[in-house]
Amino acid sequence: MKIIIPYKPRYPEAHAKLDAARFSVLVAHRRFGKTVLAINHLIKRAATCPLPRGHFGYVAPLLHQARTICWDYLLHFTAKIPGRVISRRDLSVRIPSAGGGAMVRLFGASNPDALRGLYFDGVVMDEVAQMKPDVWEEIIMPALADRKGFAVFIGTPKGINLFSRIYYHAAREEAAGNREWAALRYPASQTTALGAEELERLRRELSENKYRQEMECDFSASGDDALISLEEVDKALKRTVDEKLAAISPLILGVDIARFGDDATVFFPRRGPLAMEPVILRKRSNTEAAGALISWIAEHKPRMVNIDQGQGTGVIDIVRDTVGSAKCIVNEVPFGSRPNQPLFVNRRSEMWHKIRDWLKGGGSLPASPATAQALLAELTCPTYGYDSQGRIRLEAKDDIRKRLGHSTDIGDALALTFAVDLPIDAADVLGGKGGVFRELRNGKRRLFNPFGR
Numbered sequence: 001m002k003i004i005i006p007y008k009p010r011y012p013e014a015h016a017k018l019d020a021a022r023f024s025v026l027v028a029h030r031r032f033g034k035t036v037l038a039i040n041h042l043i044k045r046a047a048t049c050p051l052p053r054g055h056f057g058y059v060a061p062l063l064h065q066a067r068t069i070c071w072d073y074l075l076h077f078t079a080k081i082p083g084r085v086i087s088r089r090d091l092s093v094r095i096p097s098a099g100g101g102a103m104v105r106l107f108g109a110s111n112p113d114a115l116r117g118l119y120f121d122g123v124v125m126d127e128v129a130q131m132k133p134d135v136w137e138e139i140i141m142p143a144l145a146d147r148k149g150f151a152v153f154i155g156t157p158k159g160i161n162l163f164s165r166i167y168y169h170a171a172r173e174e175a176a177g178n179r180e181w182a183a184l185r186y187p188a189s190q191t192t193a194l195g196a197e198e199l200e201r202l203r204r205e206l207s208e209n210k211y212r213q214e215m216e217c218d219f220s221a222s223g224d225d226a227l228i229s230l231e232e233v234d235k236a237l238k239r240t241v242d243e244k245l246a247a248i249s250p251l252i253l254g255v256d257i258a259r260f261g262d263d264a265t266v267f268f269p270r271r272g273p274l275a276m277e278p279v280i281l282r283k284r285s286n287t288e289a290a291g292a293l294i295s296w297i298a299e300h301k302p303r304m305v306n307i308d309q310g311q312g313t314g315v316i317d318i319v320r321d322t323v324g325s326a327k328c329i330v331n332e333v334p335f336g337s338r339p340n341q342p343l344f345v346n347r348r349s350e351m352w353h354k355i356r357d358w359l360k361g362g363g364s365l366p367a368s369p370a371t372a373q374a375l376l377a378e379l380t381c382p383t384y385g386y387d388s389q390g391r392i393r394l395e396a397k398d399d400i401r402k403r404l405g406h407s408t409d410i411g412d413a414l415a416l417t418f419a420v421d422l423p424i425d426a427a428d429v430l431g432g433k434g435g436v437f438r439e440l441r442n443g444k445r446r447l448f449n450p451f452g453r
Contacts, residue, residue: 307416
């Protein structure tokens with residue numbers, strides 16, 4: 001039976017690539033027509049599905065978004081298909097198919113339980129940047145496995161997150177000759193969806209970052225309320241510093257403690273402008289974390305260790321009892337405590353702001369692939385605002401976790417290296433390991449540290 005739907009593709013080459021690859025990532029500007037393209041792709045693949053009981057899903061961040069954005073399109077483009085069956089309760093449409101019948105159904109990623117236990121022959125994931133990573137990794141991807149289903153990821157950049165990771169992965173795989181993956185990118189300057197006059201209006205009215213992100217599909221463009229920009233982190237990942245120069249700064253260790261669950265315990269060492277490769281431990285008890293930390297201190301001999309008070313109280317006591325304070329200062333840092341400067345709401349906001357200043361001042365981040373990817377995601381994720389007194393407030397941890405899918409454990413550990421000023425009398429001087437210099441000027445000694453605290 002021949003089925004004709006009332007859809008004329010604006011970008012036929014995009015459909016060809018989606019048909020050819022099993023996993024496709026479509027990055028497109030606002031008003032490109034992503035939803036119409038994707039819903040018709042699903043309808044076509046459902047109608048031609050050779051397997052019995054074909055099952056296809058359109059997943060938006062929220063179910064009401066899927067209903068508002070897609071439901072009318074799904075009804076409109078299937079209206080002329082004979083024998084279709086509509087279920088408004090399930091937001092599904094069943095249509096005849098090569099295998100005897102297939103269903104296209106709408107879902108919301110905010111309710112992952114509605115997706116568990118299902119199989120899919122094909123899925124579209126819309127606005128992936130707003131979804132938790134485990135929706136794809138733990139639910140959708142396994143649900144495609146037994147029938148070798150396909151997935152199409154669509155959206156507009158929102159910084160470094162699940163969507164950007166999948167897009168860059170698709171681009172690398174496609175470039176390497178893996179035909180299962182395809183990466184498609186449609187910036188507004190290269191399509192005809194919006195006229196030149198409208199683009200110029202948007203360019204005038206949107207901020208530069210917002211225009212680059214929303215219209216030119218630039219993953220490297222940061223939001224206007226991001227505390228740390230992608231550009232700053234990217235430069236720091238590529239920046240090198242003279243190790244001999246960094247070696248004259250004291251070694252400071254930031255420690256973010258997590259017990260069990262998805263969060264990680266992180267030891268992040270820094271010498272002035274040089275942040276070194278962090279140690280990441282998962283599913284360790286406080287006793288195990290304390291033992292690992294004591295061993296690290298014994299081997300590397302940091303001058304100061306700053307430990308997050310939240311989950312680290314037991315660790316702090318064990319480390320202090322074992323290490324002592326003669327050669328290593330161990331500080332307990334409560335993130336929610338009063339800041340040193342009245343410009344900030346709390347200590348956490350102040351520490352993260354110091355990361356930004358350090359990056360702008362020439363800080364260098366470790367660039368191993370896994371760490372670099374994590375730092376790009378975590379350091380650029382937090383936004384900031386102001387309270388009623390005009391003080392800077394960093395975005396709440398719970399809100400970050402919802403957007404990022406996990407805590408900023410690595411970023412918090414780096415922030416802890418800026419928590420406490422190293423006392424002058426605790427640092428070696430005159431070219432020693434401490435990195436606090438003494439200069440003679442007009443016969444007087446002057447203390448300063450050009451490499452950060």
